[in-house]
Amino acid sequence: MEKYLEGLNAEQLRASTHLEGPLMIVAGAGSGKTKVLTTRVAHLINNGVDAFNILALTFTNKAAAEMKERVEHILGNSEARNLYIGTFHSIFARILRKEAPLLGYPSNFTIYDTDDAKSVIKGIVNAMQLDDKHYKPSYIYSRISAAKNGLINPAEYKLDRQIQQEDAQSKRPMMGDIYDAYVRQCFKNGAMDFDDLLLKMYLLLTTVPEVLSRYQRRFKYILIDVYQDTNTAQYNIIKLLGAMHENICVVGDDAQSIYSFRGATVQNILQFKDDYDDVTIVKLEQNYRSTLTILNVANNIIGNNKNQIPKELWTSNMEGEKIVLARTATDNDEGRFVADAIKEQQMRNHYANRDFSVLYRTNAQSRAFEESLRRMNIPYKLVGGTSFYQRKEVKDLLGYLRVIVNQQDEENLKRIINYPARGIGKTTQERMQIRAAESGNTFWQVAESGGWGSKVEEFTIMIKSFKILLEQKNAYDIAFLVGKHTGLIQELYNDKTVEGLARYENVQELLNSIKEFTETPDEEGELQDKTLGSYLQQITLLTDADTDANGDADAVRLMTVHAAKGLEFKCVFIVGMEENLFPSAMAMYDREGLEEERRLFYVAVTRAKERLWITFANSRYRFGSLIQNDPSRFLDEIPVDKLDRSHTGPGVRPGGGFNPGGSQGDIFSKPGALKKLPGKTGPTPSGRPAQAPTPRPTGSNTPSGSGSSDGFSMGIASEIAVGMKVEHQKFGIGKVLSLEGGISNRMASIDFGEGAKKIMLNYAKLRIVG
DNA sequence: TGATGCTAACTTTTT
DNA sequence: GTTAGCATCA
Numbered sequence: 001m002e003k004y005l006e007g008l009n010a011e012q013l014r015a016s017t018h019l020e021g022p023l024m025i026v027a028g029a030g031s032g033k034t035k036v037l038t039t040r041v042a043h044l045i046n047n048g049v050d051a052f053n054i055l056a057l058t059f060t061n062k063a064a065a066e067m068k069e070r071v072e073h074i075l076g077n078s079e080a081r082n083l084y085i086g087t088f089h090s091i092f093a094r095i096l097r098k099e100a101p102l103l104g105y106p107s108n109f110t111i112y113d114t115d116d117a118k119s120v121i122k123g124i125v126n127a128m129q130l131d132d133k134h135y136k137p138s139y140i141y142s143r144i145s146a147a148k149n150g151l152i153n154p155a156e157y158k159l160d161r162q163i164q165q166e167d168a169q170s171k172r173p174m175m176g177d178i179y180d181a182y183v184r185q186c187f188k189n190g191a192m193d194f195d196d197l198l199l200k201m202y203l204l205l206t207t208v209p210e211v212l213s214r215y216q217r218r219f220k221y222i223l224i225d226v227y228q229d230t231n232t233a234q235y236n237i238i239k240l241l242g243a244m245h246e247n248i249c250v251v252g253d254d255a256q257s258i259y260s261f262r263g264a265t266v267q268n269i270l271q272f273k274d275d276y277d278d279v280t281i282v283k284l285e286q287n288y289r290s291t292l293t294i295l296n297v298a299n300n301i302i303g304n305n306k307n308q309i310p311k312e313l314w315t316s317n318m319e320g321e322k323i324v325l326a327r328t329a330t331d332n333d334e335g336r337f338v339a340d341a342i343k344e345q346q347m348r349n350h351y352a353n354r355d356f357s358v359l360y361r362t363n364a365q366s367r368a369f370e371e372s373l374r375r376m377n378i379p380y381k382l383v384g385g386t387s388f389y390q391r392k393e394v395k396d397l398l399g400y401l402r403v404i405v406n407q408q409d410e411e412n413l414k415r416i417i418n419y420p421a422r423g424i425g426k427t428t429q430e431r432m433q434i435r436a437a438e439s440g441n442t443f444w445q446v447a448e449s450g451g452w453g454s455k456v457e458e459f460t461i462m463i464k465s466f467k468i469l470l471e472q473k474n475a476y477d478i479a480f481l482v483g484k485h486t487g488l489i490q491e492l493y494n495d496k497t498v499e500g501l502a503r504y505e506n507v508q509e510l511l512n513s514i515k516e517f518t519e520t521p522d523e524e525g526e527l528q529d530k531t532l533g534s535y536l537q538q539i540t541l542l543t544d545a546d547t548d549a550n551g552d553a554d555a556v557r558l559m560t561v562h563a564a565k566g567l568e569f570k571c572v573f574i575v576g577m578e579e580n581l582f583p584s585a586m587a588m589y590d591r592e593g594l595e596e597e598r599r600l601f602y603v604a605v606t607r608a609k610e611r612l613w614i615t616f617a618n619s620r621y622r623f624g625s626l627i628q629n630d631p632s633r634f635l636d637e638i639p640v641d642k643l644d645r646s647h648t649g650p651g652v653r654p655g656g657g658f659n660p661g662g663s664q665g666d667i668f669s670k671p672g673a674l675k676k677l678p679g680k681t682g683p684t685p686s687g688r689p690a691q692a693p694t695p696r697p698t699g700s701n702t703p704s705g706s707g708s709s710d711g712f713s714m715g716i717a718s719e720i721a722v723g724m725k726v727e728h729q730k731f732g733i734g735k736v737l738s739l740e741g742g743i744s745n746r747m748a749s750i751d752f753g754e755g756a757k758k759i760m761l762n763y764a765k766l767r768i769v770g
Numbered sequence: 771t772g773a774t775g776c777t778a779a780c781t782t783t784t785t
Numbered sequence: 786g787t788t789a790g791c792a793t794c795a
Contacts, residue, residue: 089785114784194785262784362782367786384784425771543785562783584782600783623780624786774794780787 004042004074008035015282016040019047022276023249024227024269028313029298029606030289030568033251037225038067040249041083042074044221051082053220055241059566060545061087061538063225084219088234089194090541092201095215096192097537102208103200108533110191110402110409111540115390117141117186117193120411124181130174144179148195149231149263151202154180188442190408198233205240216244226566227252227272231263239275246276254309255302258562258600260592270309287313289568289609291320293642297612298605301637305595323638324613326647327631331576331620335368337647338573339376341613342556345571353379355570357557359604361582365575366558373556383559384544393492393503394510398536400482401475404466405533407444414443420491423455432456462486475535476515483507561604572608574601577616578629601634614638 008016012032015025016039027033037056045051058064064085071080084091093111100107112120118137121144125135147157157163158176167175186193192200205212222242224230227250230238242248250272257266273279287295295315302308324341328334338358345351358369363385373380388394396419399412407413418424436446448460462485469478483489492504517538518530544563557569576582582601587593605612614635619628 087785197785259784261782364781364786421772423771427771541785560783581782586782596783621786772795774792776792777790779789 002043002046004039008032008039009286011282011284011286012036012039015284016043018249018280018282019044020247022246022272022279024272024279024281025249025251025284026269026281026309026311027251027253027284028287028311029253029256029603030287031284031313032286032288033225033284034063034067034070034566036284037223037251038070038074041067041080041223042071045071045075045079049221051079052084053218054083054085054223055091055219055221056083056085056223057088057091057225058085059087059226059229060543061090061541062543062546063566087541087543088230089197090538092197092237093537093541096197096200096204097533099204099208099211100200102211103204104187105192105200106190106406106408108190108405110189110406110412111197111537112186112191112193112411113389113540114141114194115395116191116411117182120185120189121178121182124178124185128174128178128181130178135172135174135178140175140178140182143175144182145193145195146263147179148199149233151199151233151236154183185410188408189410190406191411195233198231198237202233202237202240205237212240213244215241220245221247221249223249223251225251226256228254228257228266228269229259229264230268231265233263235265235268248276254307255305255599256565256603256606258565258596258603260596266307283311285311285313287315287606288317290315290606291317291610293320293322294605294608294612297323297638297642298602300639301598301605301634302602304637305598306591307595321611322644323642324611324644324647325635325638326613326615327649328615328617329619330626331365331368331617332371334575334615334617334620335372337615338369338575338613339372339378341573342373342378342571343376345611351571353554353556356573357559357564357567357569357571357607358573358575359559359561359564359607360575361561361584361600362576363560365581369558369575373558379553379555381553381555381557383557384547384563385559388506388509388547389539389542391503391506393507397479397483397488397507397510398539400466400486400488401479401532402536403444404463404470404478404482405536407463407467408442410443413447416486417447417459420487422459424459428452428456470532474518474530475532476511476518478532479511479514483511561600564607565603568607568609570609571611571613572604573613573615574604575615576620577614577632577635578620579632580629581620582632583634598634598637 005013005016009032012035015023015036018040025033025036027036041054041056044054056064056067058067064087068080068083068085071083072078086094096105096109097107100109118141121137121140122132125132125137125140147153147163152160152163154176157179164176167173186196205215219241222238224238229252238248250269252269254266254269257264257269260266273281290298292315295313295317299313326334326337326341328337342351342353342356345356346353360366360369366382366385370380370382389398396416399415402409402412403416414429417429432443432446432452435441436443439446441449444460447456450457466478466482466485469481473481489504489507492500492507495501495503514535517535544559545567557567561574580588583594583597587597616629616631616635619626621627
């Protein structure tokens with residue numbers, strides 16, 4: 001047996017050595033899926049398959065690069081460079097770059113991110129004289145996106161009775177027309193949005209038989225990772241591409257399907273066995289990642305979902321530590337608790353910073369952790385979130401680059417035509433816009449045609465002179481010259497404010513990243529494409545996980561649970577486990593939404609290898625005001641004997657009495673939570689009392705910050721009585737309607753003029769005025 | 771025409 | 786608490 005097959009378990013071996021025919025690998029969390037995928041690719045190559053004939057679709061570009069590297073390592077040669085490997089979007093973008101002219105697009109088409117797309121939509125809504133409060137660009141975008149992912153074009157959209165009914169019901173009868181106009185505008189701009197990369201790929205394969213057969217012949221072997229997160233468009237493309245050889249291998253775990261909001265349907269993996277004849281199914285059920293305790297908890301949680309492929313995830317790992325459940329008073333205390341716990345663990349158990357990750361449901365939660373980690377001098381890295389590439393100054397420079405590559409791109413043309421200010425004002429632009437609409441020409445053609453004054457003429461000449469450079473210079477050289485000659489860098493340099501400095505640095509960082517791109521040897525081996533067009537193509541398709549550029553940095557990782565998919569950490573903090581937050585208020589009210597939230601929680605739990613903390617706060621700031629949430633209902637699904645509850649407060653029932661009519665979120669009075677599920681790993685007699693790691697409580701009862709210099713102070717709960725007039729720093733003057741709770745957690749209902757607000761007296765900054 | 775300051779809307783999750 | 790977009794002023 002080949003050396004690289006040693007050390008695989010029976011099922012892993014079976015999956016890795018399967019050569020011909022459709023294969024479905026149901027891979028539980030931490031079951032060595034990546035290992036199997038890479039081994040299988042190596043094995044294929046080792047058995048005479050040409051790497052050029054293998055297509056592998058992964059979830060992130062980073063995962064793709066890693067896979068390539070590992071295969072190279074196994075084989076001890078550089079054959080793996082010839083693999084066609086990447087995310088759906090980046091692979092299809094690469095193919096479309098070659099084939100787009102067949103569909104009438106320029107091969108240098110621009111890729112619009114969500115913001116660009118919404119901006120186009122907004123322009124259309126305004127042009128159609130519709131109210132953009134009602135026809136919200138974000139709503140329209142998601143609706144269009146759903147249509148595209150379902151392979152429904154505007155004509156079909158308008159004819160679909162159910163869709164029409166939905167739009168009529170939501171009083172948006174013009175949706176179909178907007179969709180139509182949007183598609184036309186993007187086409188005119190020579191631009192594709194994210195969904196177009198899939199849709200146009202599908203269109204290409206279905207309308208140009210020659211192209212279909214070319215790629216069918218090329219991709220003799222197709223591997224798809226995270227198949228549970230594919231949507232209808234992706235499904236159909238794979239079906240087409242794989243039809244000739246049927247050597248399709250899909251890997252997935254229905255329990256980790258967390259992307260239905262963007263059209264993914266778990267049906268794809270559930271149905272796979274019916275899509276092809278003689279499907280080999282392999283289940284990887286041994287978990288190598290987590291302690292027995294963590295795995296038991298995870299199994300118990302997911303057991304509450306009704307719709308799933310039955311499987312039994314087990315492990316021979318040690319029992320490990322109990323899961324620390326911590327309750328804090330506020331979101332800031334939660335941040336402090338986590339930072340303290342990290343410090344404590346580092347002292348006691350010598351963990352490195354990079355062994356920790358903090359996982360939250362929404363990006364907005366990151367700040368409390370950033371602050372507390374910074375205060376404690378613990379290096380951290382924010383993964384994803386508001387991306388670097390969404391910053392205005394970055395988009396401005398990229399806007400220039402996009403226009404230079406593709407002048408049809410009206411969206412970016414309008415962004416930069418008068419930035420930095422060069423005297424091409426709103427009126428001129430509007431007149432040009434009207435002319436473009438009347439003549440059917442593009443905005444650029446109108447600008448170029450002359451007669452708009454010397455300013456416009458200078459601008460078009462400048463862009464054209466940059467365009468000439470495309471042939472001669474690489475991406476970095478052009479970007480540098482653009483920054484210099486447009487005055488963009490000077491403009492930022494002159495701004496000496498703190499923000500101005502940050503913007504200047506961001507642009508420098510962008511330039512650095514372009515330089516890095518031009519200097520990194522191309523992995524594809526097939527084209528040494530260091531042009532600007534090639535750079536722009538990939539930059540828009542970087543995934544959140546990819547933005548974690550120096551992945552080796554010794555830093556704590558902060559990210560959403562979604563971004564953590566596929567990753568693992570020795571120590572994991574799952575934070576903000578509260579009703580309305582996790583599960584999200586948007587997804588709580590129907591079975592499907594709730595089950596997806598539960599799968600998300602399952603994903604979060606299964607990221608942890610050794611230690612897991614779960615935290616929630618009594619109250620947190622949201623939209624600038626303090627709100628209270630009950631503890632998450634999911635906490636009830638954790639077996640109590642797996643929990644270390646020494647940080648949940650002295651016998652106080654979490655949420656008790658705060659939110660009458662709230663959920664059942666009470667982990668202290670629900671024996672039902674202990675219910676074990678049949679077919680799981682079963683109860684494990686805990687031999688020894690868990691050596692609970694005990695980071696010191698962070699004084700969650702002591703409000704921090706004084707705030708009394710201005711007359712407002714916290715912790716004056718005992719002085720406040722019903723009927724008093726008080727002033728709140730935010731809400732102004734109000735009247736105390738009622739009080740509830742004990743002295744340590746007293747709540748007041750206060751009417752600030754717009755109905756009663758519930759305020760926690762211990763933490764609110766209040767002043768008594770009468 | 772451009773800059774500054776205020777209001778409103780905002781938060782799921784992402785390619 | 787932040788940010789984008791709008792209104793107002795210089």
